[in-house]
Amino acid sequence: MQLEKYTSLYKYTLLDNVIPFWLEHSADTEFGGYFTCLDRVGDVFDTDKFVWLQCRQVWCFAMLYNKVEKKQQWLDFALQGAAFLEKYGRDSSGNWYFSLNREGAPLTQPHSIFSDCFASMAFGQLYKATNQPGHAKIAVDTFYSILAKKDNSKGMYNKSFPGTRPLKGFALPMILCNLVLEIEHLLDADLVEKTIQDGIDTILGEFYRPDLGIILENVTPDGGFSDSFEGRLVNPGHGIEAMWFLMDLAERSNDKDLARKAMEITLNMLEYSWDKKHGGIFYFMDVKGLPPQQLEWDQKLWWVHMETLISLLKGYLHTSDERCWSWFEKVHAYTWQHFSDPKYAEWYGYLNRQGEVLLPLKGGKWKGCFHVPRGLYQCWKTLEAIAEKKSEVQYL
Amino acid sequence: MQLEKYTSLYKYTLLDNVIPFWLEHSADTEFGGYFTCLDRVGDVFDTDKFVWLQCRQVWCFAMLYNKVEKKQQWLDFALQGAAFLEKYGRDSSGNWYFSLNREGAPLTQPHSIFSDCFASMAFGQLYKATNQPGHAKIAVDTFYSILAKKDNSKGMYNKSFPGTRPLKGFALPMILCNLVLEIEHLLDADLVEKTIQDGIDTILGEFYRPDLGIILENVTPDGGFSDSFEGRLVNPGHGIEAMWFLMDLAERSNDKDLARKAMEITLNMLEYSWDKKHGGIFYFMDVKGLPPQQLEWDQKLWWVHMETLISLLKGYLHTSDERCWSWFEKVHAYTWQHFSDPKYAEWYGYLNRQGEVLLPLKGGKWKGCFHVPRGLYQCWKTLEAIAEKKSEVQYL
Numbered sequence: 001m002q003l004e005k006y007t008s009l010y011k012y013t014l015l016d017n018v019i020p021f022w023l024e025h026s027a028d029t030e031f032g033g034y035f036t037c038l039d040r041v042g043d044v045f046d047t048d049k050f051v052w053l054q055c056r057q058v059w060c061f062a063m064l065y066n067k068v069e070k071k072q073q074w075l076d077f078a079l080q081g082a083a084f085l086e087k088y089g090r091d092s093s094g095n096w097y098f099s100l101n102r103e104g105a106p107l108t109q110p111h112s113i114f115s116d117c118f119a120s121m122a123f124g125q126l127y128k129a130t131n132q133p134g135h136a137k138i139a140v141d142t143f144y145s146i147l148a149k150k151d152n153s154k155g156m157y158n159k160s161f162p163g164t165r166p167l168k169g170f171a172l173p174m175i176l177c178n179l180v181l182e183i184e185h186l187l188d189a190d191l192v193e194k195t196i197q198d199g200i201d202t203i204l205g206e207f208y209r210p211d212l213g214i215i216l217e218n219v220t221p222d223g224g225f226s227d228s229f230e231g232r233l234v235n236p237g238h239g240i241e242a243m244w245f246l247m248d249l250a251e252r253s254n255d256k257d258l259a260r261k262a263m264e265i266t267l268n269m270l271e272y273s274w275d276k277k278h279g280g281i282f283y284f285m286d287v288k289g290l291p292p293q294q295l296e297w298d299q300k301l302w303w304v305h306m307e308t309l310i311s312l313l314k315g316y317l318h319t320s321d322e323r324c325w326s327w328f329e330k331v332h333a334y335t336w337q338h339f340s341d342p343k344y345a346e347w348y349g350y351l352n353r354q355g356e357v358l359l360p361l362k363g364g365k366w367k368g369c370f371h372v373p374r375g376l377y378q379c380w381k382t383l384e385a386i387a388e389k390k391s392e393v394q395y396l
Numbered sequence: 397m398q399l400e401k402y403t404s405l406y407k408y409t410l411l412d413n414v415i416p417f418w419l420e421h422s423a424d425t426e427f428g429g430y431f432t433c434l435d436r437v438g439d440v441f442d443t444d445k446f447v448w449l450q451c452r453q454v455w456c457f458a459m460l461y462n463k464v465e466k467k468q469q470w471l472d473f474a475l476q477g478a479a480f481l482e483k484y485g486r487d488s489s490g491n492w493y494f495s496l497n498r499e500g501a502p503l504t505q506p507h508s509i510f511s512d513c514f515a516s517m518a519f520g521q522l523y524k525a526t527n528q529p530g531h532a533k534i535a536v537d538t539f540y541s542i543l544a545k546k547d548n549s550k551g552m553y554n555k556s557f558p559g560t561r562p563l564k565g566f567a568l569p570m571i572l573c574n575l576v577l578e579i580e581h582l583l584d585a586d587l588v589e590k591t592i593q594d595g596i597d598t599i600l601g602e603f604y605r606p607d608l609g610i611i612l613e614n615v616t617p618d619g620g621f622s623d624s625f626e627g628r629l630v631n632p633g634h635g636i637e638a639m640w641f642l643m644d645l646a647e648r649s650n651d652k653d654l655a656r657k658a659m660e661i662t663l664n665m666l667e668y669s670w671d672k673k674h675g676g677i678f679y680f681m682d683v684k685g686l687p688p689q690q691l692e693w694d695q696k697l698w699w700v701h702m703e704t705l706i707s708l709l710k711g712y713l714h715t716s717d718e719r720c721w722s723w724f725e726k727v728h729a730y731t732w733q734h735f736s737d738p739k740y741a742e743w744y745g746y747l748n749r750q751g752e753v754l755l756p757l758k759g760g761k762w763k764g765c766f767h768v769p770r771g772l773y774q775c776w777k778t779l780e781a782i783a784e785k786k787s788e789v790q791y792l
Contacts, residue, residue, distance in 0.1 A: 039686075039687075045686045045687070046624065046625060046686070048625070097557070098555070101561065105557075105560045106557040107556065107557055107560050107561055108555050108556060108557060109557055111555050157553065159507050159553055160504060160505070161493070161501075161503055161504060161505055164497055164502060164503050165497065228442065228444065229442060229761070290435075290441045291755040291756065291760060292755075293760070293761055295691075295746060295754065296691035296692055298748075298754065299691060350691060352694075352748070352749065354750075358691065358694065359688075359691075360687065361687045364687060364689070365625070
């Protein structure tokens with residue numbers, strides 16, 4: 001397929017298929033916030049409100065308003081979700097609950113620091129649209145709260161016995177690398193630089209294993225390997241997603257070495273985790289090839305594939321390495337053939353190893369208005385940048 | 397197949413295949429306790445010690461010693477696991493940890509009341525073999541601790557926000573119905589009767605939905621339906637397993653109505669959860685047919701099939717209903733064809749929906765020396781009882 005056709009496919013699927021799906025089906029006009037448990041055609045099958053997904057949907061519509069078009073409908077849609085979150089989302093200490101019922105009463109305690117991460121991201125993006133100090137304050141207060149609790153993020157809900165096998169996880173340093181760029185406009189420049197440098201050092205110096213070309217999901221406090229279920233765990237989608245966060249940081253500081261390194265790791269992780277039998281990228285693996293604990297290890301998930309497409313295109317943009325383009329075409333073909341629904345809008349989220357639909361939903365507890373629209377937007381814009389770069393080269 | 401051939405298959409698979417596998421491969425002769433993470437051939441692939449499985453293996457070898465043959469090797473094997481548990485298994489308040497490392501240091505806090513249930517069961521069965529008051533004391537103290545905390549069993553590790561959507565789970569009343577018979581010899585008769593009656597009333601009066609013929613996994617405190625992910629959840633293996641616990645209680649009190657009811661529910665649950673496309677019993681379902689949260693919902697698990705075989709045979713023994721025998725032959729064929737390993741000892745635990753091996757292990761974090769040997773023993777003995785009953789009928 002030609003570059004322009006890819007660009008157009010990603011752009012118009014975002015604007016004419018995915019965004020209308022969420023606008024049409026997800027608003028709770030009675031209690032505020034969004035429904036995210038939506039079946040194949042978009043009908044609501046459960047009304048619980050998961051704070052990760054509420055925040056991510058606010059972020060998504062604010063981002064579209066800020067970056068694509070100043071449509072009042074998009075901003076209003078973000079604002080109605082934000083109002084619900086402002087009213088019901090936090091406990092008295094400012095920690096974000098994990099889930100609420102339809103009316104906004106808390107269902108699950110604030111045990112996940114990622115609820116805070118996505119809240120800070122949402123209100124930081126919303127502030128860019130509204131300039132309301134209240135939105136900035138929520139983003140910044142939540143960011144400082146994340147920094148304060150990041151070394152013991154589960155707090156009282158931590159089931160690990162202290163000291164026997166301390167491990168640190170990849171998800172938080174990875175998300176901070178993205179979050180700090182999202183709310184850079186609200187933070188002190190030194191804090192931004194320090195957070196970025198810490199993030200890069202942690203990811204490349206501790207979680208990345210140069211001998212294997214692989215990123216691990218959990219390491220010992222000093223960055224060592226733990227030969228345990230948690231220590232052997234590889235989450236290919238996480239590792240690959242983090243690589244486009246690093247490429248964005250590399251672009252910001254014009255660090256070509258960092259961009260190339262992130263591109264190489266993307267390709268290594270992808271070659272390692274690609275299912276040679278049925279196609280698609282595995283959800284979880286054990287770095288020693290042992291049976292993982294996760295029974296869903298061989299399933300194919302939408303976000304893993306979407307994030308991989310972004311990393312491959314950004315890798316191609318920054319390095320012109322043809323392996324990126326060739327892998328992009330292969331992952332694109334798998335993704336659009338299996339996750340995209342030929343009959344109704346939005347994408348399936350969960351396929352079995354064979355690529356058949358495992359759950360006939362478009363949204364649920366973990367799949368909301370986030371990875372698909374963000375990915376379509378990122379791919380669209382990166383494809384445009386690739387086209388622009390190619391045309392510049394032509395006219396040199 | 398003839399009755400005697402089935403009997404012999406279950407008996408000799410237990411004695412010549414499964415028990416030798418655990419004796420040979422699972423002893424940690426250096427630190428005590430058992431390895432349960434064993435690959436296809438029995439090699440240890442991880443050394444963590446999960447308290448559920450440590451306890452269940454002690455129970456299993458003590459039970460074999462008590463009920464099958466007074467082999468010193470079996471008792472010694474149970475005792476070495478019990479010594480490890482006595483030394484390392486509990487916190488200072490007597491709560492059983494969830495997992496330990498190889499050396500016995502706690503890895504996971506005592507957040508699961510089922511660790512306590514299996515500990516009480518293990519030491520109660522062991523006491524029958526040893527007559528050591530120390531073993532009885534652990535079983536009884538732990539049982540009273542379970543009763544004391546059963547209404548808030550997760551304690552400080554509970555992530556639910558109090559009051560918004562209180563639910564109670566099926567697993568604990570179900571296991572208490574079995575546990576109370578296991579340690580009946582150590583308890584006051586009134587407490588035994590009360591626990592049994594509470595268990596039966598709760599299971600049949602609250603979790604069982606007569607309109608659907610289905611047992612739900614979670615209900616409201618007054619036994620009502622909660623239209624939420626948790627409230628819609630059906631765990632067919634759990635429900636069917638509980639039915640043979642009820643049949644054992646029915647046998648004890650010669651309650652033919654209870655036995656027949658448990659048999660009918662077994663058949664209903666099985667017809668409901670049998671995979672009409674690929675065979676086997678689904679792991680999780682949503683009672684309204686909506687997408688469940690569990691990504692592993694369509695997988696086929698060893699324990700679900702083993703427990704179903706027991707309930708079908710006990711149902712047949714108690715009611716002579718031919719549907720039980722016909723379903724037994726069907727589930728037997730699926731189970732032995734897919735879970736049994738034609739080349740090496742013990743059974744696979746995890747199959748995908750199509751019946752292919754998902755994880756090539758014989759033991760792990762959740763699969764230990766328990767459901768397969770207990771099921772083989774129960775089926776063997778129930779098949780013998782069926783044969784005896786048939787021969788009595790012949791000579792009437």
